[in-house]
Amino acid sequence: MRISEAASRSGLKVDTIRFYEAEGLIPNVTRGPDGQRRFSSENVDWLTLLYWLRKTGMPMKVMQRFAALYAQGDETIPDRKDILLDHSRLLAKRREALDRCEEILARKLKIYEKYLR
Amino acid sequence: MRISEAASRSGLKVDTIRFYEAEGLIPNVTRGPDGQRRFSSENVDWLTLLYWLRKTGMPMKVMQRFAALYAQGDETIPDRKDILLDHSRLLAKRREALDRCEEILARKLKIYEKYLR
DNA sequence: TTCTTGACCTTGAGTAACTCTAGGCGGGTA
DNA sequence: TACCCGCCTAGAGTTACTCAAGGTCAAGAA
Numbered sequence A, B: 001m002r003i004s005e006a007a008s009r010s011g012l013k014v015d016t017i018r019f020y021e022a023e024g025l026i027p028n029v030t031r032g033p034d035g036q037r038r039f040s041s042e043n044v045d046w047l048t049l050l051y052w053l054r055k056t057g058m059p060m061k062v063m064q065r066f067a068a069l070y071a072q073g074d075e076t077i078p079d080r081k082d083i084l085l086d087h088s089r090l091l092a093k094r095r096e097a098l099d100r101c102e103e104i105l106a107r108k109l110k111i112y113e114k115y116l117r
Numbered sequence C: 001t002t003c004t005t006g007a008c009c010t011t012g013a014g015t016a017a018c019t020c021t022a023g024g025c026g027g028g029t030a
Numbered sequence D: 001t002a003c004c005c006g007c008c009t010a011g012a013g014t015t016a017c018t019c020a021a022g023g024t025c026a027a028g029a030a
Helices: A003-010 A014-022 A041-055 A060-072 A074-116 B003-010 B014-022 B041-055 B060-072 B074-116
Strands: none
Touching: A003 A014, A003 A041, A014 A041, A041 A060, A041 B074, A060 A074, A074 B041, A074 B074, B003 B014, B003 B041, B014 B041, B041 B060, B060 B074
């Protein structure tokens, strides 16, 4: 498939996919005879994973390392596993931050209510 | 108190506080006779609120509007309440993203496990 | 057949929100 | 006196996009 379909399936924008490719984050993107990118479903799965990792705060540098490992094949799975476990810990921290902020909002809103009545 | 104490109390970095002040996000910051900033505990409470709002994804532009309303006094409380309610909805979306990503990580890690045994 | 439209391409500039560096001032300590 | 420390400003650098300009090519309308 072409880039726009890969975009709508993965969640990433067309521009972002091109940018990610230039940054070496997408292994094995081929080109058709027209010079346009062609994405396999494996590519799209990969892009979807990147979409969620990025959306939840994984830095580009880590994604680059992750992509490089992915490109090297199955013997890098232990390293990739470590990266995802680290990210899982980051998710936990983010959830804590959301909870803490929610608390603060609730307290603030309560104070506003008092002023409004 | 001075900027470094305001920083360690609010969670923000010194540089970020100066940046926020330049962007008009911090009403009523005074200066001592030495030309250095002095922060009241009200300032620090405000900075702490900004810290959590920003950390959980509120854009600067919204924070600017929020700060402008805050500076105008109590009659802007309904507007400020709306901003915080909007932000609360954003938090819910972020939590969904975290959950979804966690799922994806779990699935991926399971696949890795299969390869590793 | 020519014209237009639309999806794709590249390169390079612009943006958001910091973050850091360079260079300078003034107060306290060895 | 010399030095260090925390503060100051202005401006450059960083991250991760995002958009704009200008160009190719194929397919359908006039």
